[in-house]
Amino acid sequence: SRQYVYNKDRILYPMKRIGKKGSGEFERISWDEAYRMIAENLLRIKKEYGPQAAAFYAGYPKWYRPALLRLANAYGSPNYCTESSTCFQSAAMAWRSIYGNDICFPDLMHAQTVLVWSNNLYHSNVGMARSYQSLKARGAKIIAVDPRKTVTTQAADIHLKLLPGTDGALALSMAQVIIEEGLYDKEFVEKYVYGFEEYKAYVNQFPPEKAEKITGVDKKLIREAARMYASNGPAGVMFSASPVVHNINGMQNYRAVMCLIALTGNYDIPGGNPSRPCNEYGKVKRLDTIEAIGEKDFPAWFDLPCEEAQCTRIADYILKEEPYPLKAVVGFGLNHRMWPEPEHFQKALKALDFYVNVDLFFSDSSKMADLVLPAASSFERDVVLNGRGGMFFLSEKAIEPVGEAKNDIEIMIGMLRAMQLHDEALEHGYEKYMEYILEPSGVTLEELRAHPEGVKGRVIIPPAFKRYEKEGFHTPSGKVEFVSQILERYKDSHGYSGLPEYRDFREVSGMDRETYPLILNTGSRKPQLFHARTYRVPWLAGLEEATLVEIHPEDAKKYGIADGDMVRVSSPVGSICGIAAVYLNSQPGIVHVYHGNAKGEANDLIDRNYLDPISGFPGYKSYFCKIEKEKGEVKA
Numbered sequence: 001s002r003q004y005v006y007n008k009d010r011i012l013y014p015m016k017r018i019g020k021k022g023s024g025e026f027e028r029i030s031w032d033e034a035y036r037m038i039a040e041n042l043l044r045i046k047k048e049y050g051p052q053a054a055a056f057y058a059g060y061p062k063w064y065r066p067a068l069l070r071l072a073n074a075y076g077s078p079n080y081c082t083e084s085s086t087c088f089q090s091a092a093m094a095w096r097s098i099y100g101n102d103i104c105f106p107d108l109m110h111a112q113t114v115l116v117w118s119n120n121l122y123h124s125n126v127g128m129a130r131s132y133q134s135l136k137a138r139g140a141k142i143i144a145v146d147p148r149k150t151v152t153t154q155a156a157d158i159h160l161k162l163l164p165g166t167d168g169a170l171a172l173s174m175a176q177v178i179i180e181e182g183l184y185d186k187e188f189v190e191k192y193v194y195g196f197e198e199y200k201a202y203v204n205q206f207p208p209e210k211a212e213k214i215t216g217v218d219k220k221l222i223r224e225a226a227r228m229y230a231s232n233g234p235a236g237v238m239f240s241a242s243p244v245v246h247n248i249n250g251m252q253n254y255r256a257v258m259c260l261i262a263l264t265g266n267y268d269i270p271g272g273n274p275s276r277p278c279n280e281y282g283k284v285k286r287l288d289t290i291e292a293i294g295e296k297d298f299p300a301w302f303d304l305p306c307e308e309a310q311c312t313r314i315a316d317y318i319l320k321e322e323p324y325p326l327k328a329v330v331g332f333g334l335n336h337r338m339w340p341e342p343e344h345f346q347k348a349l350k351a352l353d354f355y356v357n358v359d360l361f362f363s364d365s366s367k368m369a370d371l372v373l374p375a376a377s378s379f380e381r382d383v384v385l386n387g388r389g390g391m392f393f394l395s396e397k398a399i400e401p402v403g404e405a406k407n408d409i410e411i412m413i414g415m416l417r418a419m420q421l422h423d424e425a426l427e428h429g430y431e432k433y434m435e436y437i438l439e440p441s442g443v444t445l446e447e448l449r450a451h452p453e454g455v456k457g458r459v460i461i462p463p464a465f466k467r468y469e470k471e472g473f474h475t476p477s478g479k480v481e482f483v484s485q486i487l488e489r490y491k492d493s494h495g496y497s498g499l500p501e502y503r504d505f506r507e508v509s510g511m512d513r514e515t516y517p518l519i520l521n522t523g524s525r526k527p528q529l530f531h532a533r534t535y536r537v538p539w540l541a542g543l544e545e546a547t548l549v550e551i552h553p554e555d556a557k558k559y560g561i562a563d564g565d566m567v568r569v570s571s572p573v574g575s576i577c578g579i580a581a582v583y584l585n586s587q588p589g590i591v592h593v594y595h596g597n598a599k600g601e602a603n604d605l606i607d608r609n610y611l612d613p614i615s616g617f618p619g620y621k622s623y624f625c626k627i628e629k630e631k632g633e634v635k636a
């Protein structure tokens with residue numbers, strides 16, 4: 001923690017650029033001057049180009065997102081966007097296209113079977129590890145779907161070790177078995193599902209024999225898993241934010257998975273995937289009276305809706321001034337390395353009239369800014385948290401902010417006031433903001449300060465199941481949509497299918513497989529590292545000389561590579577060097593590269609146009625590459 005909080009790269013004071021963009025030459029200024037600079041530039045741009053010419057971006061952390069959306073709305077911009085343009089929103093879209101509400105996570109306490117679909121929770125969701133461990137203790141069955149062998153898959157009764165990007169074919173094949181063998185919930189399907197007959201006809205194209213050829217998963221295991229999930233109920237599906245949807249057919253692939261819940265009658269029941277009320281994230285709506293960036297390219301993103309703009313192609317929108325000039329970016333934790341071909345986005349940041357970035361560390365992304373502001377770390381701020389069971393907590397700061405750092409929402413409030421804008425939750429200060437978000441619970445901030453153990457909300461929505469019996473489903477048909485009417489709207493204009501259609505990335509990419517014969521899979525987490533941030537901690541960064549590159553022993557033998565060799569991984573758009581790790585984790589023909597390490601950034605290998613046409617998500621998990629042993633001096 002000390003190496004993180006007191007890191008040499010911490011931003012301590014507001015800093016104004018004095019050299020050329022990208023030079024890293026800045027000078028210290030006061031907060032008053034910083035706010036004046038923001039107000040003058042943003043109000044000038046608003047007057048000259050309109051409020052849509054400014055984008056408000058939230059990277060990491062996420063706690064302040066509703067407040068930033070409020071700031072964007074107060075300014076009048078439709079272009080509030082977040083890193084969820086490449087993370088969570090595609091999965092959320094997939095769910096909404098079927099059920100019409102927010103994703104319903106599994107009830108692990110009461111499930112008899114849990115289908116874990118591409119989630120290595122010991123490395124990415126440690127808080128759920130204890131609940132996961134309890135499953136085996138009480139005799140529940142676990143089916144794990146993951147291209148790699150992980151700590152999580154080791155506990156599974158069945159591990160479906162598929163090729164990256166083929167999740168849709170696997171899920172459709174499981175549905176084919178469930179329907180063919182009469183294991184589906186006929187009463188629920190007949191009463192509550194729209195498009196079942198079309199869906200049934202489509203999944204019949206994916207018997208396990210065919211799915212085995214597509215996915216690499218044994219046909220017997222596919223049948224066994226389908227029967228276990230459908231017959232040993234109640235059964236819940238555990239999702240993940242992005243692995244499945246980081247494919248160019250990712251949203252449709254996850255739709256195929258999510259349909260299994262309704263097919264088997266496991267929606268909104270104890271032990272299945274019960275519904276839940278929304279929090280502050282879901283209550284603030286994005287201003288939508290002006291066209292947002294991404295709206296023409298990815299219309300379903302806005303119809304489903306995500307309550308944010310789609311910014312995967314923001315670099316092109318800036319450089320080409322499409323659909324209109326985008327002249328300013330207000331960034332909080334903006335890291336250009338989140339995007340494929342990240343240097344292309346750096347070029348776009350350089351072209352902006354005005355760019356301010358609020359961050360903990362002076363990153364390469366901040367070097368392109370006109371103004372850099374110091375954010376307080378989680379050790380240096382008070383935050384209201386809501387936990388399970390209607391509990392509320394106040395996480396109080398452990399230390400005073402270093403230098404002149406402020407928490408992100410305090411900075412937003414300063415921007416709001418400097419521009420003389422109005423928002424009922426923000427304009428009265430941070431303490432009042434915390435009271436505002438607590439008000440619906442009946443709990444006060446004073447009570448939370450007096451009770452560090454937490455306070456149970458007095459006004460909470462009690463648990464309820466099968467809400468659809470009274471409310472229906474918030475979809476165009478009022479039912480669970482195996483054929484999405486929203487996606488069908490764009491069948492002619494964008495080629496979307498209402499069915500959870502499987503399009504194989506190997507067939508539709510048009511890639512030269514002789515030159516790039518290997519599948520490139522990137523982005524899994526390590527337990528000691530969190531994206532790019534903890535690579536700044538010296539004792540963690542020192543654990544690796546370069547980025548780790550995992551390959552199968554068969555591929556290592558084929559290419560003359562030994563464990564620990566320096567290798568070069570090349571794709572059509574770039575190359576990086578890394579250290580070979582020869583593992584049996586994946587199937588042969590797959591190269592796995594961890595992300596976030598500046599010594600070899602995995603996203604440099606991904607084509608910025610290699611996107612899911614529905615969600616706009618990059619195909620980080622299933623691109624193409626070649627590998628060779630590096631000769632001579634290593635240069636990343």
